[in-house]
Each structure stands twice: as structure tokens, then as C-alpha cells.
Amino acid sequence: MSSPTRTAFRFLLAALPALWLLPSQAAQLVRVGAAHFPPYTVRPEMGADTGLLPQLVEALNVAQHDYQFVLVPTSIPRRFGDFKQGRVDMAIFENPDWGWKDIPHVTVDMGLEDAEIFVAQQLPDRQQDYFAELAGKRLALFSGYHYEFANFDADPKILAQRYNASLTYSHDSNLLMVLRGRADIALVTRSYLSDYLLRNAKVAAQLLVSQRVDQVYHHYAMLRPAAPISGEAFGKLLQGLRESGQMMKIFAPYQIAVVPVPGD
The missing domain is CATH 3.40.190.10 (Periplasmic binding protein-like II)
Structure with missing residues (x-):
């Protein structure tokens, strides 16, 4: 094999890995x-x-x-x-x-x-009908979320004024507000609540989870x-x-x- 041919062959071999990487x-x-x-x-x-x-x-x-x-x-x-x-x-x-x-x-x-559900503190006289009416209750919501009960209006001023809502950027914070009596109802995604209860199994008995669904995601x-x-x-x-x-x-x-x- 002549020298120019050998050089071209070596160049082709060197180029093959680059060709393999092209995709x-x-x-x-x-x-x-x-x-x-x-x-x-x-x-x-x-x-x-x-x-x-x-x-x-x-x-x-x-x-x-x-x-x-x-x-x-x-x-x-x-x-x-x-x-x-x-x-x-x-x-x-x-x-x-x-x-x-x-x-x-x-x-x-x-x-x-997925679904958005309501969560309240479990009390002896509290049943599922507690979630039927939101008026007069303090809500804990996630800031920026669009809720069906509010006609998907995420404006924080409207949610605070019309629905007595406190808005945070943490589902954990909202659930803690419920557990400590600082909010009556928190809205959380079903997926998040499932994960939360795995991480906080001791509080499961302290929470009443709604059968009512705000919206299906x-x-x-x-x-x-x-x-x-x-x-x-x-x-x-x-x-x-x-x-x-x-x-x-x-x-x-x-x-x-x-x-x-x-x-x-």
C-alpha cells in the first residue's frame, strides 16, 4: 500500500468514531x-x-x-x-x-x-358534608394554581377577598396550617397527598380527606x-x-x- 493510500486509510479510521457519534x-x-x-x-x-x-x-x-x-x-x-x-x-x-x-x-x-381534593382536620363530629360548602371557611391554597371552584381564576387578590384564602408556595405548609387550626381546608393534588402521607404516616389519622373532587387534572x-x-x-x-x-x-x-x- 502506497504512503498516500496508507495516510488516507488512517484518516478514515480516525474519522469513524466521529461518524458513529453523528446520530x-x-x-x-x-x-x-x-x-x-x-x-x-x-x-x-x-x-x-x-x-x-x-x-x-x-x-x-x-x-x-x-x-x-x-x-x-x-x-x-x-x-x-x-x-x-x-x-x-x-x-x-x-x-x-x-x-x-x-x-x-x-x-x-x-x-x-390526577385530581385536586379537599383536606381538613379530623374532628369527632366532622364528616364528609363538611366539604359541601366552602363559604365561611378559611382556605389554604397554592399560589398560582387554577381551581375549578374559583372558575380557574388564579388572581391572588380575588382568591383572598372572595374565598378567604391564604396562598403559599408549599403544600406542606398548607397542610400544616390545617393541622394547627390556622386554616379550615387545604386543597392539594391527590398525587401530592399520597406522597405526603408516605412521608408523614403519623398524621394520617389527623386528616379528613374529601370524597369531593374540585377538579380532575x-x-x-x-x-x-x-x-x-x-x-x-x-x-x-x-x-x-x-x-x-x-x-x-x-x-x-x-x-x-x-x-x-x-x-x-
Whole structure:
């Protein structure tokens, strides 16, 4: 083999590893907004990788190599602006009723259902009918959340004035307010309460959990129309995770129902 030929052959061998890496390098970056919404996302602005959203993103990245999903910290109030300005491509665990009406987006049904429920302190004479009427009761709510009983209006002034609500950024704080008699009723997601009672089993007997549901969270993903991934493609990725059992593995422990998606 002549010297120029040997040189070309060595160059080709050196280039092969780079060629093998091309598929991963060509993966399109998809930025997923991560707002504090426990147990789905927990303090992403502090660099925490706990919660269900990081698990879902990891499962999506393991399942395929065309897209690389990354988390971008945002907040409940700021997520709309980040979405409109293109700082994030996608908002996950959302609902079209939660302030998205006037924002261009593509909706993808995630096939996940959670619920918002009422929790009060357990007292000897207190039964389920305690939750039938909210008027005159002190409510502990999560700031920025859209509640059905309030017609999905998240304005803190309206919630405080019209519904006698105290707003915090912590479900734990709201439940403690109930346990200490500083609030009559807290609204929490069923998934969060399930996790809370696992961590605080001793207080389970002190809490009365409503059979009444404020709303069923049917979760959707909101994609920017110019996002690197289409709604159809993202729906297929989620369907793949359902079929492989990954969705059930991630969400079932938190009593989040994995339900069929129409059209699958």
C-alpha cells in the first residue's frame, strides 16, 4: 500500500468514531419548562432533579435519539412568558383551561389523570358534608394554581377577598396550617397527598380527606407551534412509553392514572 493510500486509510479510521457519534449529535434539543409543581417538579430553580418530570424526561431520552429533552427552570406565573418568548418549547402537565386560551400552542393529550381534593382536620363530629360548602371557611391554597371552584381564576387578590384564602408556595405548609387550626381546608393534588402521607404516616389519622373532587387534572403537553418536535411526534413518544410500561412505572406509585388516549 502506497504512503498516500496508507495516510488516507488512517484518516478514515480516525474519522469513524466521529461518524458513529453523528446520530446523537444531530438530536434536536427540546427545552421543557420546569415549574415548581410537586410532586411533578420540585424546586427546579435550585437545581433539584427530583420529581416526576425529570423521570419522564429521562425515559424520553432513553427511548429514542432523535430528540434531546432538557429541563429549563421557570415558575408557575412566569411559564406563560417563557413559552411565548421561546425560552421553552414545551410545557408539560398542563391544561388548556389554565390560562392558555390566548396563547398559540399545540395540545398533546398525555393520557394522565390526577385530581385536586379537599383536606381538613379530623374532628369527632366532622364528616364528609363538611366539604359541601366552602363559604365561611378559611382556605389554604397554592399560589398560582387554577381551581375549578374559583372558575380557574388564579388572581391572588380575588382568591383572598372572595374565598378567604391564604396562598403559599408549599403544600406542606398548607397542610400544616390545617393541622394547627390556622386554616379550615387545604386543597392539594391527590398525587401530592399520597406522597405526603408516605412521608408523614403519623398524621394520617389527623386528616379528613374529601370524597369531593374540585377538579380532575387531565394532563396535556403544550407545544409551541415552532417547537423542534411536532405534537404528533411527541404523542407517539408518549404512546411508546405507555406500551413499554414506563408511564405506569413512573406515575402509578403516586395514584396518577395512566388512561387511554383517544385515537391511539
